[in-house]
Amino acid sequence: MKHTILLFAALAAGCAAYDGSGLRPGASTESEVRGVMGAPAMEMRDSDGTRHYYYPRGPLGHETFVADIGGDGVLRGIRGVLSDDTFNRIRPGLHGEDVLRMIGPPREKAYFSNLGQTAWDYKYVDTWGYPAIFSVMLDRSDIVVGKVTRRIERMDHGR
Numbered sequence: 001m002k003h004t005i006l007l008f009a010a011l012a013a014g015c016a017a018y019d020g021s022g023l024r025p026g027a028s029t030e031s032e033v034r035g036v037m038g039a040p041a042m043e044m045r046d047s048d049g050t051r052h053y054y055y056p057r058g059p060l061g062h063e064t065f066v067a068d069i070g071g072d073g074v075l076r077g078i079r080g081v082l083s084d085d086t087f088n089r090i091r092p093g094l095h096g097e098d099v100l101r102m103i104g105p106p107r108e109k110a111y112f113s114n115l116g117q118t119a120w121d122y123k124y125v126d127t128w129g130y131p132a133i134f135s136v137m138l139d140r141s142d143i144v145v146g147k148v149t150r151r152i153e154r155m156d157h158g159r
Contacts, residue, residue, distance in 0.1 A: 018057055019065050020078040028075040033067050040067070042105045050076070054104035062125050064104040082124035087134050087149065096120075096142040106136075116140050126151065 020037050033053065034040075040053035049071025057063045068076040081103045090099060099120065106120035119135045126132045130151045137146040 019063075019080070020055075020067060023067075023075055023078065025075050025077045030069045030073045030075070033069065033075055037065075037067065042100070044101055052101070056104060056107065062123055062131065064122075066104065082122055082134070084127045084149075087147065090136060090144060090147055092144050092146060094144040096138050096144070099136055099138075099144060117145060123152075 020033065023033060023036055030051070037053070037055055041056050042054040044052045044054075046052075051069040053067040053069065055065045055067065057065060062082070063080055064082050065078055066081055067078045070076050086103060090102065103122060107123050108121040110119045110121070111117075112119065115137075117137045117139055119137050122134045122136075124132060124134060126149070132149055132151045134149045135147065136144055137148075139145050
């Protein structure tokens with residue numbers, strides 16, 4: 001029984017670090033962010049010194065969190081970015097770097113030689129709670145030419 005309680009405590013501590021919920025904007029430092037959330041999968045920097053750390057998470061990669069660190073090394077905030085609202089802001093004509101800044105690194109990339117396009121795929125849970133894949137298509141110049149969302153079939157065990 002004692003070992004079970006310790007296991008649950010360890011799991012709960014791991015979950016707290018999952019989205020950085022124990023960190024405090026305006027108080028937590030960059031080193032605390034890295035200590036709690038680990039090394040980011042991708043980092044981007046703004047001209048004012050602000051850094052953005054991207055953390056793809058989830059048991060199947062359904063979430064990406066971005067930790068925004070000010071030029072002073074203090075956490076400004078943590079936000080989830082894989083959402084229908086964010087995807088709606090992605091439009092043809094944007095550069096691939098713009099997409100990376102908005103939603104981070106893709107889970108998968110596929111090149112379609114017959115079209116001269118690359119698809120970046122992001123797994124997420126849509127507004128209605130269904131697992132889905134959001135795909136952004138980029139041309140050879142790394143410009144967004146299209147996007148599509150498709151739901152992944154959900155097992156219905158009740159029927």
